[in-house]
Amino acid sequence: MTNEHRQRASAEDRETQDSSAIVFEGVTKRYGDGTVAVESLDLTLPAGELTVLVGPSGCGKTTTLRMINRLETLSAGRLLIGERDVMSVDATRLRRQIGYVMQHSGLFPHKTIADNIAVVPRLLGWDKKRLRERVAELVEMVGLDEALAARYPHQLSGGQQQRVGLARALAADPPILLMDEPFAAVDPIVRARLQTEFLDLQRRVQKTIVMVTHDIDEAMKLGDRVAIFAQGGRLARFDTPARILSTPASDFVVDFIGADRELRRLALERLDSLELDAGLTAPRDEIVARARSYLQQAGSSGIVVLDEHRAPLGWLDWDTLKQADDRARIDSLALKPWRHRLYLHDNLRSALNALISAPGEVMPVLNAQGRYVGVIDQLQLTGRLT
């Protein structure tokens, strides 16, 4: 949102901006036929955070989402956005202040991409100039090609349509964004990209986001907090992904997050949170005799050879070194390169993955500039598992 937009926002808009926490107080949803979708739910979704609602099908997660913008009516309890009870606000007005992204983009087939994006601002009566500027801004924000703005939805790929859906939801800069399985209908490769880009976007816009998914991996990857629902609309767990994985607290949650939760936990920790071993290194122009003595002193099975920019060239093991000529430069020997590159911002799961194929059972870790900062070995990683 540009400053100009912010200034023009009405007093009411500003109010919701400051207090966009979503509070469920004993919320129950019962359908006419007696089925209970959500059972006296107490839950506070903090403002500016991304909360993921996850659970098996029929657990009431989608109903919970849809009650926030009154696509479903509550049977009992109260649902507050900030201080406002949603049932006391006009439903249409409420919905225009809450972004909504659906599984199948739900784009209007008879409107161009630009007009699809402009739907809510138009309902709110923005003038033409402001509309056009906002659409251009959003097209860029969600990473769409400008040329697509004049096309119709059926001319776009599934991934592109989902981007338009997101742009449409963000158009009037609502403080709250609801997303119903937004990435479920696209193929896994596109999904992973959309997820990453979406996280970047959230870091910039800092909305209060509620997302529904049935994919626990997606929940753990995207959520600041994750609410796990059990059948019958009960809340089984509500916490940060790291805490859920380290202390699942109930058999249902353990079952739901799956047997490989230890591995999932590794995926949440980054290499820069570890104290890396400095490791044994030598510059490429070192001679064999000196390298041999380093190795013997350190009692190591090999040495990381670095180039002039301190980028790792390869692993030099004792067997190779032993047979070499004393005066030879070590970079003339057969160095074993690493197939993967590991950076400080990578997670421990990728590190474990890289280690499996690493020569010499250690993996060099690089900083963002690609320079060597230390090594990690299997022992260090298994130490992080419980």
Added chain:
Amino acid sequence: MNWGWVASNTHQITAALLQHVQLVGLSLLFGFLIAFPLALLAVRWPRLYGPSLAVTGVMFTIPSLALFILLMPFTGLSMATSLIGLTLYTLLILFRNIVQGLRGVSPSVREAARALGYTRARRLFAVELPIALPVIVAGIRIAAVTIIGMVTVTALIGQGGLGQLFITGFTLSFTTPLIVGFVLSVALAVAVDLALVAVLYWLTPWQRGIR
């Protein structure tokens, strides 16, 4: 074919053509005005669909001549008689196509409109109707062509548009008016149909290249 007759009766021929167009246009208009609200009700309350379809269907099956004779005691040999009759014939086609068009709007589009804060009326006019338009226009095309043919029957009650020419030809045992009436009636049907196709094309830029 006697061109001399055509030349000396242009006035009568033009008048017949204009009346024909008028009857077709008005009966389509009235038909739409009745079928549209009926279709909205049937979409909103699906239980109404069956009975509405049955009633309009029965009207469609009444032989046209019988229908005009049935109406005569009430409205006599007036334009109202032919208009009422023709309007009733458009109802089934228009009603069924408007309902089908509106039902064809995908649930996710409907849901999106609701979730983004469209009011019910705006959802209907800005989202559902435009998307239903191709199916609705298809109905209007069939109704128009059907009615253009049927107007000639109303000549029997003295309100027949080009049908008047058939009567003239028949009573005088003279083929020229018959040919003129026939050619103009077919040309009118083709022209109206093409015009409707053109209007639809112009109104639905988003449909181009789909089929």
